[in-house]
Amino acid sequence: MIPRVHLFELEDQAWFPSLIRDFATDYLEFMEARMALHRQVVPLLADALRATGSSKVVDLCAGGGGPVVALREELAREGVNVGFVLTDKFPNVPAFRRLEERDPGIEGYREPVDATSVPPQLTGFRTVFNAFHHFKPEDARAVLQSAVSARQPIGIFEIPERTIPIVIATMFFVPILVLLSTPLITPFRWDRILFTYPIPLVPLTCLWDGTVSQLRAYTPDELNALAASLGDVGYRWTAGKVRGRDSPIHLTYLIGLPSATA
Numbered sequence: 001m002i003p004r005v006h007l008f009e010l011e012d013q014a015w016f017p018s019l020i021r022d023f024a025t026d027y028l029e030f031m032e033a034r035m036a037l038h039r040q041v042v043p044l045l046a047d048a049l050r051a052t053g054s055s056k057v058v059d060l061c062a063g064g065g066g067p068v069v070a071l072r073e074e075l076a077r078e079g080v081n082v083g084f085v086l087t088d089k090f091p092n093v094p095a096f097r098r099l100e101e102r103d104p105g106i107e108g109y110r111e112p113v114d115a116t117s118v119p120p121q122l123t124g125f126r127t128v129f130n131a132f133h134h135f136k137p138e139d140a141r142a143v144l145q146s147a148v149s150a151r152q153p154i155g156i157f158e159i160p161e162r163t164i165p166i167v168i169a170t171m172f173f174v175p176i177l178v179l180l181s182t183p184l185i186t187p188f189r190w191d192r193i194l195f196t197y198p199i200p201l202v203p204l205t206c207l208w209d210g211t212v213s214q215l216r217a218y219t220p221d222e223l224n225a226l227a228a229s230l231g232d233v234g235y236r237w238t239a240g241k242v243r244g245r246d247s248p249i250h251l252t253y254l255i256g257l258p259s260a261t262a
Helices: 018-034 037-052 068-077 093-102 137-149 164-184 190-194 201-216 220-228
Strands: 056-060 083-086 106-108 125-129 154-158 235-243 250-258
Touching (some): 018 093, 018 164, 018 190, 018 201, 037 068, 037 125, 037 235, 068 083, 068 106, 093 106, 137 220, 137 250, 164 201, 220 235, 220 250
Parallel strands (some): 056 083, 056 125, 083 106
Antiparallel strands (some): 154 250
16 A cells, blocks of 8 residues: 555646636546446445435535436435535536536535535535545544534545555556547537647646545545544444445445434
């Protein structure tokens, strides 16, 4: 296991051009949907939603929204019907709007939301998909503390993995995948083409941020330690790692439920 290194990600920077950030999150949404990475989440999230009786998911650090449409559909097939509210520190409003048009059960929150201090009106089962690694340990702890203080359940689900093979694969394949997938991402935009091929800012952004994401990833033991550092807060925490069928990709998770519902 590689030691955790918290380098900066371009998409986290306030000065980073929002257009390039949105194109990068569009790529991530496209790949997550195409690779059906949400399938590993479904049984874990469905059980947690049943345990809490939650009817709404407040997705933090949503980026371009990921595969939330498919996730909602698969949860419904499991008998769990919930609405999704998408939030982000840098909201990708065009992506939120497209998802709202596809599924009336999805709402994009237009105002910036800091996952370490979620507005009190955003109540529901909090989720963080593939974004918890963006937070340094003290900030990651604050994300958990924010949920605990509001007595809201929370689920952390992460694909990044801090191993040498995954880091090497990311560095090699991500630029190629960006170049191959860009013409397939909807809606088609000439400026997306411009900043992918003649001026390759999007693939370079995805290469850097994708590699840094793997180096920042938390292990289940580290997630458990973060939860334990909150003290006796009346929550049941469960952390682990699962692998989907016919997939080499692992999902690392941390789920925290208030004791009354756990």
